[in-house]
Amino acid sequence: MKENVDRTFAIIELMEDLRDIWRETSPTHTLSPEQKEKVLSIILDANKILKRMEEAIYD
Secondary structure (H helix, E strand, O other), X not given: OHHHHHHHHHHHHHHHXXXXXXXXXXXXXXXXXXXXXXXHHHHHHXXXXXXXXXXXXXO
């Protein structure tokens, strides 16, 4: 379970990065092409981590 604790903190960091993008684009939250790429990358990375967490619970 220690790995899942570490993964939780990794996800929190990713969400903070995402929040920074939303703050930068406030109030309209219109994303530049680079920001769109970054948001998608964050989402994909978070999903991978969550999948590993789920698998660890079932192991």
